[in-house]
Amino acid sequence: MKVLELGSTVAGPFCGRLLADFGAEVVKVEPPEGDVVRTMGKMMEGKSLYAASIFRNKRLVSLDMRTEAGRALVREMAARCDVLVENFRPGSMEKWGMGYDVLSRVNPGLVLVRISGFGQTGPYSTRPGYGVIGEAVSGMRHITGDPDRPPARVSVSLTDYITGLYAAFGASMALLARSRTGRGQVVDAALSECAFSFMEPHVPAYDKLGHVAGRTGSALPGSVPNNLYPTADDSFVHITAMGDAVFARLCAAMGRADLSTDPRFAKAKQRVGNVDALDAIIAEWTVRLPRAELEALLIDAAVPATRIFTMADIFADPHYAARGMLVNAPSAEFGEVVIPGIAPVMSQTAGAVRHAGRRIGQDTRAVLADWLGTAGAELDALERAGVIQQDKAARDAASGERISA
Numbered sequence: 001m002k003v004l005e006l007g008s009t010v011a012g013p014f015c016g017r018l019l020a021d022f023g024a025e026v027v028k029v030e031p032p033e034g035d036v037v038r039t040m041g042k043m044m045e046g047k048s049l050y051a052a053s054i055f056r057n058k059r060l061v062s063l064d065m066r067t068e069a070g071r072a073l074v075r076e077m078a079a080r081c082d083v084l085v086e087n088f089r090p091g092s093m094e095k096w097g098m099g100y101d102v103l104s105r106v107n108p109g110l111v112l113v114r115i116s117g118f119g120q121t122g123p124y125s126t127r128p129g130y131g132v133i134g135e136a137v138s139g140m141r142h143i144t145g146d147p148d149r150p151p152a153r154v155s156v157s158l159t160d161y162i163t164g165l166y167a168a169f170g171a172s173m174a175l176l177a178r179s180r181t182g183r184g185q186v187v188d189a190a191l192s193e194c195a196f197s198f199m200e201p202h203v204p205a206y207d208k209l210g211h212v213a214g215r216t217g218s219a220l221p222g223s224v225p226n227n228l229y230p231t232a233d234d235s236f237v238h239i240t241a242m243g244d245a246v247f248a249r250l251c252a253a254m255g256r257a258d259l260s261t262d263p264r265f266a267k268a269k270q271r272v273g274n275v276d277a278l279d280a281i282i283a284e285w286t287v288r289l290p291r292a293e294l295e296a297l298l299i300d301a302a303v304p305a306t307r308i309f310t311m312a313d314i315f316a317d318p319h320y321a322a323r324g325m326l327v328n329a330p331s332a333e334f335g336e337v338v339i340p341g342i343a344p345v346m347s348q349t350a351g352a353v354r355h356a357g358r359r360i361g362q363d364t365r366a367v368l369a370d371w372l373g374t375a376g377a378e379l380d381a382l383e384r385a386g387v388i389q390q391d392k393a394a395r396d397a398a399s400g401e402r403i404s405a
Contacts, residue, residue, distance in 0.1 A: 001025070001175065002371075004077050005058065006065075007087040008035050010157040011115045011131060011191065013054045014164030015085050019171065020057035021342050021351040024083070027367050028058045029074065031065065032389045034360045044334065048357075052331055053339040055357025061368070062361030062389035069387040071096050076372050079106045082184075083171050087115035090125045100186050110184040111174040113167050119190035131160035134191025139199050139213075146217040163194040219279075224271040225250070227279055228308075229286040237286060237294050240304045242268055253301035254285045331356035332393075362391040 005016035005028040013028070013035065020026040028035075041050030064070040075098060078084050084103070086093060093099055093114075100112050114120055117129015118137075132153060135141045140159070145152030170187035178184055201222070202213040213221070218228035223242040230236055241250040244267060248260040259265050259281065264274040271278055286294055291307055298305035307313075314320050315338075325341035334356070342351035368374040368388070382388045 001083060002081040003027070003083040003085065004074070004081040005029065005085045006074070007085045007115055009037060009087070009130070010054070010160035011163040011167065011189075012085050012087040013037060014161055015113060015115070015167040015171070016058060017054055017056060018164065018168040019083065021353070022346075022349065023351070026058045027077070027081075027363075027371070028055060028060050029065070030060060030062050030360055032062055032360075032386070034062075038360075047333045049334075049337065052329075052333060052337045052356040056329060056339060057352075057354050058357070059363035059367050060358045060361060061364045062391075063364065064387055064389075065096070067385075067387050069382065069385065071098070073368065073372070073382075073387070074098065075103070075106075078103050078110065080371055081107075082109065082175065083111045083113060085113040085115070085167065085171075089128060090114075090116050090120045104184060108183055109178055111171055111178065111187065112184070113171050113187040113189065115163055115167055115189045115191070117191050119193060120186075120188045124192075129191055131157045131163065131191050131195075134163070134193075135159040135195050137192040138195035139202070140195045143199075143202070143213050143215055145215045147215045149215075151215065159191050159195040162198065163189050163191045166194045166197075219275070222272055224268070224275045225278055225282055227282075229279075229283045231286055231291040231294055232288055233290045235291040235307065237291060237298070237305050237307055239282065239286075239298065242271070244268060246303060247271070249301050250282075250298070250303045253297055253303060254282070256281070256285070327353045329353050329356040332358045332362060359391045359393065361389040362393075364388050364390045 001019070001024040003016060003019050003024045003026040005012060005026055007013055007015065008030075016026045016028060035051070035055075037054060038048040038051045041048060043049065063073055065074060078098065100110075103112065104110050116125070117134055118124035118127055129137075132141070135153070135158065136151075138159070141151045141153065144154070167187060167189040170189060174185050174187055202211075205211045205213070218238070220226040223240070225247070226240045226242055228236045228238050239250065241247045247265070248257075251257050251260040259278075263270065265271050265278055289297070295305060295307055309317070315326065320326055323341070323345075325343075326338050327341045328336050328338050331337045332355075337356050339353065339356060342353065365379050365388075368379060374382075379388070383390060
């Protein structure tokens with residue numbers, strides 16, 4: 001499959017990254033100044049470590065879509081691809097002569113993945129919206145954090161990732177449908193709606209009970225025990241033992257088998273009604289043991305429990321290593337760089353990390369030659385006019401190959 005990625009920041013590039021991980025030929029189009037992701041996260045020698053991961057496995061083209069010549073090149077590429085991913089404000093593609101009615105007339109099998117804050121229709125559709133804005137509108141932000149503090153956020157672009165995942169899922173569903181019908185379609189992935197879909201337990205609860213969920217810190221409402229508990233060495237373990245059989249194992253590990261028959265705690269529904277009392281009993285036990293001993297004891301008792309991993313823990317962990325979830329990828333920017341491995345693991349059609357994210361415009365001329373048959377003189381003219389940009393190191397390498405030949 002050929003995928004043309006026009007999306008910027010996180011949601012669109014993550015969608016493209018997922019498709020690239022499993023073998024799609026993904027061509028990412030960046031403006032001459034580069035995608036804004038290149039300004040995010042930690043830098044090394046002025047270069048984005050974030051981009052090294054989220055742009056992995058992609059060929060990178062730099063062209064200026066603010067010019068008509070640049071847009072013409074994109075339209076030509078759209079005529080030759082299976083999937084086009086974009087996350088401009090609704091109406092932008094139509095303004096540029098690249099609405100689905102235009103693109104599908106030339107390429108009826110095209111799947112157009114459209115990512116936006118609030119969707120392509122509705123009264124909020126023209127509003128600008130980053131992931132965290134969609135998260136706030138979805139209700140998810142309202143339930144994140146501690147009850148005595150303002151709503152918190154996870155320190156990653158969570159809603160962008162959720163939406164990128166839904167967008168890739170939608171693209172896959174559309175391609176499956178195309179295998180039967182021969183026709184593509186539009187995938188409309190809204191940041192606010194994708195985040196809202198994760199609010200699933202709270203929707204019927206409001207409909208039938210008028211219950212508005214609030215922030216509960218490290219606990220999960222309706223699942224008891226399922227919380228973070230202190231240890232003797234000023235650390236924490238998270239214990240999840242809401243099932244009756246698992247709870248009985250936890251009680252045995254605590255030396256409190258009586259709790260599993262206590263009428264306040266014997267069954268899951270009873271535990272939910274007495275959560276504060278049970279959490280206090282468990283915390284009184286955990287705080288007497290150091291974290292490592294506690295974690296080992298609970299794992300030995302087949303009770304789901306863990307310390308809270310840091311990135312340093314992950315890099316030192318044998319399970320991450322055994323599962324191939326830390327991949328040392330070849331990088332044009334850094335020589336090599338460790339980035340996340342492939343998820344999910346497939347038994348027959350496994351994905352792969354082939355290379356880290358490349359430099360701005362590293363593949364511009366090669367892609368335009370491969371996809372459109374654009375010749376060297378025409379590429380030179382486009383580059384002189386500022387329509388396209390080729391990475392200097394890549395141009396010099398290509399020039400050296402031509403001289404050698």
